[in-house]
Amino acid sequence: MKVALLQHTPDPEMTVALAARLCYSPVAIDELKQRLSGADIRTFLDKIMSLGHQSVLEHASFTFGIEGISRVTSHQLVRHRVASYSQQSQRYVSHKERFAAVIPPTIGERPDVLARFEAQLQALHQAYAEMVEAGIPAEDARYILPNATETKIMVTMNARELLHFFAVRCCERAQWEIRAMSLEMLKLVKGIAPTIFRDAGPGCLSGPCPEGTMTCGKIVAVREFFRNF
Numbered sequence: 009m010k011v012a013l014l015q016h017t018p019d020p021e022m023t024v025a026l027a028a029r030l031c032y033s034p035v036a037i038d039e040l041k042q043r044l045s046g047a048d049i050r051t052f053l054d055k056i057m058s059l060g061h062q063s064v065l066e067h068a069s070f071t072f073g074i075e076g077i078s079r080v081t082s083h084q085l086v087r088h089r090v091a092s093y094s095q096q097s098q099r100y101v102s103h104k105e106r107f108a109a110v111i112p113p114t115i116g117e118r119p120d121v122l123a124r125f126e127a128q129l130q131a132l133h134q135a136y137a138e139m140v141e142a143g144i145p146a147e148d149a150r151y152i153l154p155n156a157t158e159t160k161i162m163v164t165m166n167a168r169e170l171l172h173f174f175a176v177r178c179c180e181r182a183q184w185e186i187r188a189m190s191l192e193m194l195k196l197v198k199g200i201a202p203t204i205f206r207d208a209g210p211g212c213l214s215g216p217c218p219e220g221t222m223t224c225g226k227i228v229a230v231r232e233f234f235r236n237f
Contacts, residue, residue, distance in 0.1 A: 009074075009075070009076045009077055009185075009188065009189060009192070010073075010074070010075040010076055011072060011073075011074050011189060011192035011193055011196065012072065012073045012074075012196075013070060013071070013072055013193075013196040013197065013200070014071045014072060014073045014162070015070075015071040016068070016069065016070045016071065016197075016200055017067070017068040017069050017070075020067075020068035020069075020070075020167065020200060020201045020204070021049050021050075021053060021068075021201050021203055021204060022041075022044060022049055023067050023068055024053065024056075024064050024065055024067055024068050024167065024204065025044060025048070025049040025052045025053055025056075026040060026041055026044060027064040027067045028052060028053075028056045028061060028064040029044065029052060031064075049203075050203050053203045053204060054203065057203075057204070057207075062168050062171070063168070065166065065167040065168035065171070065204065066166040066167070066168050066169075067166070068166060068167040068201065068204070069164055069165065069166045069167070070164065070165060070166075070167070070170065070196075070197055070200075071162060071163070071164040072162065072163045072164075072193055072196070073160070073162055074160065074161050074162070074163060074189065075158075075160040076108075076110070076158055076160070077110065077158065077159060077160075077161070077185060077189060078109070078110035078155060078156050078157065078158060078159070078185060079153075079154075079155050079156070079157050079159055080110075080155045080156070080183075080185065081110075081183070081185045081186045081189060082095060082159050082161055083155075084183065084186050085161070085163065085186065085189075088165070088169065088172075088173055090165070090166070090168075090169040090172075091163055091164060091165045091169060092163070092164040093161060093162070093163055093164075094161065094162045095159060095160070095161040095162075096159050096160045096161065098146070098147075098150040098153065098157075098159075099146060099147040099150065100146070101146075102140060102146045103133070103136060103137075103146075103150070103153065103157070104136070104137045104140045104141070104146075107129075107133040107136075107157070108157075108158040109129050109154065109156040109157055109158060110156050110158055110185065111125065111126075111156070112184070112185075113184065128154075129154065129156065132152055132153065132154055135152055136149050136150070136152050136153060139152070167197075167201065167204050167205075170193070170197060170205070170208070171204075171205070171208055173190065173193075174190055174193075174194055174205075174208045174209055174210075175208075175209070175210060175211045175218075176210075176211075177189075177190035178190050178191060178194065178208075178209045178210045178234075179210040179211065179212075179219070179224075180210070180224035180226060180230060181219055181222065181223075181224055191237075194208055194209070194237070195237075198237075209230075209234040209237070210230060210234070212227045212230055212231070213230070213231055213234055
């Protein structure tokens, strides 16, 4: 898996602070911007985050390039609707010559199961290649490809949606692959907007576990992990 932050709003924390300050000031935008110092930005961001005034976070956006994830994970990812996605097409990109798949750790650590898994992957790829060779369009031959098939996708989310995404997908109960991806994304945005994403992570960081009876039961360990993240 490879996760890269391709683009983001220039100085996202200043942009968000400026938007929030504008809501409470009669001063012209240019003058407001000139008045904002680094300390002012951090103080104001702390205030609006504590008040739950998160609409201004939508002025900051982040674009990621993600490669080497499975179709399982991309299907989970696109359920987050307040975002923009561009994914490698299986209709226009043939897997006849190059085919790669993601192997879950629980399968990879079992040699007997792994051998069966890889044999099935090879058989499916061979069937796909034979269909394409026989003139079946790739858009139809792809029906045989497994959920494990690797894909690549570009994702753009604003800061508000990212906070929601991290609350859901950094959770211990999220599936391992999308959780690993979300942690990589969180590392990247924390380096760009540390105040906005300082407390980002699963919902249990700021209150009781939102999973209720389905809790992982590791709230203390989870909070410690993200305290040092």
